[in-house]
Amino acid sequence: xxxxxxxxxxxxxxxxxxxxxxxxxxxxxxxxxxxxxxxxxxxxxxxxxxxxxxxxxxxxxxxxxxxxxxxxxxxxxxxxxxxxxxxxxxxxxxxxxxxxxxxxxxxxxxxxxxxxxxxxxxxx
Numbered sequence: 001x002x003x004x005x006x007x008x009x010x011x012x013x014x015x016x017x018x019x020x021x022x023x024x025x026x027x028x029x030x031x032x033x034x035x036x037x038x039x040x041x042x043x044x045x046x047x048x049x050x051x052x053x054x055x056x057x058x059x060x061x062x063x064x065x066x067x068x069x070x071x072x073x074x075x076x077x078x079x080x081x082x083x084x085x086x087x088x089x090x091x092x093x094x095x096x097x098x099x100x101x102x103x104x105x106x107x108x109x110x111x112x113x114x115x116x117x118x119x120x121x122x123x124x
Contacts (some may be wrong), residue, residue, distance in 0.1 A: 019026045027122040037058070040060075041054050041055050042054060047095040049096050049097035050068060053100045055091055059083065062087065063079070063088075064076070064091065064102055077100060086102075088103070090102060117121065
């Protein structure tokens with residue numbers, strides 16, 4: 001067997017192994033993506049329409065999303081610019097999917113105080 005016929009398969013194998021590693025290195029997620037992953041919670045669906053809504057938490061920001069059939073492409077209702085530490089809860093959607101409501105803020109504690117996580121003196 002000639003030497004060149006043995007080298008060619010070795011080069012092909014080298015590129016086959018090295019190329020995905022190089023491509024994968026360019027698409028590695030950042031450490032911030034691991035420390036602050038997005039996750040959905042409180043998923044609700046309309047009773048008589050193909051529409052869903054959910055709350056999302058990403059990097060401290062809480063937002064409301066909705067999506068409708070057939071593509072179920074997410075549409076963000078709220079635009080939280082920073083982590084204001086205010087909860088979103090009690091998500092509801094109307095039967096026809098036209099209205100989405102939610103509560104922004106905290107419920108009173110057992111003493112009747114409402115949390116003020118940002119220490120805003122103007123919070124009511």
